[in-house]
Amino acid sequence: MEQLNPSDLKAILHSKRANLYYLEHCRVMQKDGRVLYLTEAKNENQYWNIPIANTTVILLGTGTSITQAAMRMLCSAGVLVGFCGGGGTPLFNGAEVEWLTPQSEYRPTEYVQGWLSFWFDENKRLEVAKNFQHARIEFIRKVWTKDRDLQAEGFYLDDADIQQALNGFEKKMPLQSKVGDLLLAEAAMTKQLYKIAATRCKLGFERNPEQGDLANDFLNHGNYLAYGLAATTLWVLGIPHGFAVMHGKTRRGALVFDVADLVKDAVVLPYAFICAKEGMSEQDFRRQILQKFTEHKCLDWMFDQVKLQACKTIVTGENEL
Known part of the structure; x- marks a missing residue:
C-alpha cells in the first residue's frame, strides 16, 4: 500500500473539509498508517477508518481513549482533538471544551x-x-x-x-x-x-x-x-x-x-x-x-x-x- 507523507495530509484546506467526529465508548489508534477507532462488539472487535485528511475536529466523549501514535498522525494532518462529556458537551461546568491543538510553527502570521x-x-x-x-x-x-x-x-x-x-x-x-x-x-x-x-x-x-x-x-x-x-x-x-x-x-x-x-x-x-x-x-x-x-x-x-x-x-x- 502506498504510504502518505505527513505533508500530503494537509492537501485539503480546512475550510473545505467535510468531517467532524464525535466518538464514545471506543479506542482511537493508529494501524497500518491509518487512524482508526475500535469498538467492542459482543463477539468481535470492529475497526472503523477516520479520513483524517478530510477531518476538522474529533470530539472524544465518555469511555474513549487515544494512543500517542494516533495523536501524532492527527496532529500531522492538522486535526483538533477535544475531550468532552456525553453527547458532545462538557462533563463539568458546561462552558468550554478543552482543545488539543496541533503544534505547528508554520501557520500564517x-x-x-x-x-x-x-x-x-x-x-x-x-x-x-x-x-x-x-x-x-x-x-x-x-x-x-x-x-x-x-x-x-x-x-x-x-x-x-x-x-x-x-x-x-x-x-x-x-x-x-x-x-x-x-x-x-x-x-x-x-x-x-x-x-x-x-x-x-x-x-x-x-x-x-x-x-x-x-x-x-x-x-x-x-x-x-x-x-x-x-x-x-x-x-x-x-x-x-x-x-x-x-x-x-x-x-x-x-x-x-x-x-x-x-x-x-x-x-x-x-x-x-x-x-x-x-x-x-x-x-x-x-x-x-x-x-x-x-x-x-x-x-x-x-x-x-x-x-x-x-x-x-x-x-x-x-x-x-
Missing part, C-alpha cells in the same frame, strides 16, 4: 498580527464585535432564504416576527457604546429567535442548558459542534482563543464563542427545535447538523469573516495555510 493591531484598542474591538454581529444576521438571512427544509417547517425570512427580531437588533447596534450593552442586545435577539422557533415547532421552551429536554440538549450539542469549527478556524489562522471581541477578555477560549456565533443562530438554533419536535436521537440530530454545516459552507463563512476583520480584506482560501 499576518492574521494574528492584524488581529492584535486593533485588539488593544477598546473602540476598535467594539467595532469588530459589531461587524461580527452584522455578519451573523447576514448569514441567518442567507441560510433561511435558501434552505427549503427550514421553509417546510415554517421558517420564512419575510415573516413579521423574524424581520422584527433581526431588524430590531440591527437598529440597536449603532447605539451601543459598550460590549456589555451589545451582548444584552444580542441576547434579546436570540431570545426572540428561540420563541419564534418554539412557536413554529409547537414546543414549550425555556433556555436552560441543564434542563434536560430535547431542545435544550440539542442546542448544547449543536453549539459545541460549532465551537469545534470555530476552534479549527482560529488554529489554522494562528489567532489565540483569548483575544475575544465579545465574550470578555477574562474568559479563556472566548474568541471561539465569538466565531461560533457567526453560524449558530442560522443553523443550530432552528434545527435543534425541528429535531426535538421530531423526537430524533442525538446521533440523528448530529448527522443533520453536520450535513447542514457542509451544505451552507459554515466553515468557509467563519474563515472569511475572521480574515476580513483581521486584515480588512477577504483573502482567498489559497493562502489559508
Whole structure:
C-alpha cells in the first residue's frame, strides 16, 4: 500500500473539509498508517477508518481513549482533538471544551498580527464585535432564504416576527457604546429567535442548558459542534482563543464563542427545535447538523469573516495555510 507523507495530509484546506467526529465508548489508534477507532462488539472487535485528511475536529466523549501514535498522525494532518462529556458537551461546568491543538510553527502570521493591531484598542474591538454581529444576521438571512427544509417547517425570512427580531437588533447596534450593552442586545435577539422557533415547532421552551429536554440538549450539542469549527478556524489562522471581541477578555477560549456565533443562530438554533419536535436521537440530530454545516459552507463563512476583520480584506482560501 502506498504510504502518505505527513505533508500530503494537509492537501485539503480546512475550510473545505467535510468531517467532524464525535466518538464514545471506543479506542482511537493508529494501524497500518491509518487512524482508526475500535469498538467492542459482543463477539468481535470492529475497526472503523477516520479520513483524517478530510477531518476538522474529533470530539472524544465518555469511555474513549487515544494512543500517542494516533495523536501524532492527527496532529500531522492538522486535526483538533477535544475531550468532552456525553453527547458532545462538557462533563463539568458546561462552558468550554478543552482543545488539543496541533503544534505547528508554520501557520500564517499576518492574521494574528492584524488581529492584535486593533485588539488593544477598546473602540476598535467594539467595532469588530459589531461587524461580527452584522455578519451573523447576514448569514441567518442567507441560510433561511435558501434552505427549503427550514421553509417546510415554517421558517420564512419575510415573516413579521423574524424581520422584527433581526431588524430590531440591527437598529440597536449603532447605539451601543459598550460590549456589555451589545451582548444584552444580542441576547434579546436570540431570545426572540428561540420563541419564534418554539412557536413554529409547537414546543414549550425555556433556555436552560441543564434542563434536560430535547431542545435544550440539542442546542448544547449543536453549539459545541460549532465551537469545534470555530476552534479549527482560529488554529489554522494562528489567532489565540483569548483575544475575544465579545465574550470578555477574562474568559479563556472566548474568541471561539465569538466565531461560533457567526453560524449558530442560522443553523443550530432552528434545527435543534425541528429535531426535538421530531423526537430524533442525538446521533440523528448530529448527522443533520453536520450535513447542514457542509451544505451552507459554515466553515468557509467563519474563515472569511475572521480574515476580513483581521486584515480588512477577504483573502482567498489559497493562502489559508
